Amino acid sequence: MGILRNLSEYIIACLKPPAKRIPKKTVNIRVKMDCEGCVRKVRNAVEDFEGVESFDVNQKLQRLTVTGFIDAKEVLEEVKNTGKTADIWPFVPYNLVTYPYARGAYDMKAPTGFVRNVPQAIGDPKSPEMKMMVLFNDDNPNACSVM
Incomplete structure (x- = not known):
């Protein structure tokens, strides 16, 4: 199953025009999260986002770390759509x-x-x-x- 999935992702990536490809990167976002409900909202917003390979929500540091073939601005907008205050990690x-x-x-x-x-x-x-x-x-x- 894993081989077929990787093969299909490779074929799709090759068929995309070069301008549409986004390099793999890690994006850190500061999100104001007060409770487990806030963490759940942010987690649900990010896990279904296209291009995300892995993510980590740290409530103590108020930080969301997302890795994958993503654009930082798009991830930031997706998190802001949850109603949470968010900006790029400034530290x-x-x-x-x-x-x-x-x-x-x-x-x-x-x-x-x-x-x-x-x-x-x-x-x-x-x-x-x-x-x-x-x-x-x-x-x-x-x-x-x-x-």
């Missing part, structure tokens, strides 16, 4: 940002371990501070061994 993990306390990056309403994704928080690789950080980095094979 990045704290450890991926060079300056997490830069203006506009630190947000009191952000989930634990996340900061806002703003250009000021990401360091310029050519700046002297970044060069010094890389100089003493354990991942750098040419790093200073004094440490």
Whole structure:
């Protein structure tokens, strides 16, 4: 059964015009969910959406993660049609940002371990501070061994 389904999906994908094909990607959406009923509404809206391979609804983080051959705007509109407040996930993990306390990056309403994704928080690789950080980095094979 699985082989036939995959074969039919492959044939359908090949027959589509190239302009209509959407690459596989992961979309994170922030959705205000207060109870299990809200989670159920969001889950029902996404599971029948065309092109979705997998999804995860996290009520604690107020986040919906959808993976598949989808368009982010279409998924966002589908979630908004449930009556929930939704927007694209504006946060990045704290450890991926060079300056997490830069203006506009630190947000009191952000989930634990996340900061806002703003250009000021990401360091310029050519700046002297970044060069010094890389100089003493354990991942750098040419790093200073004094440490």
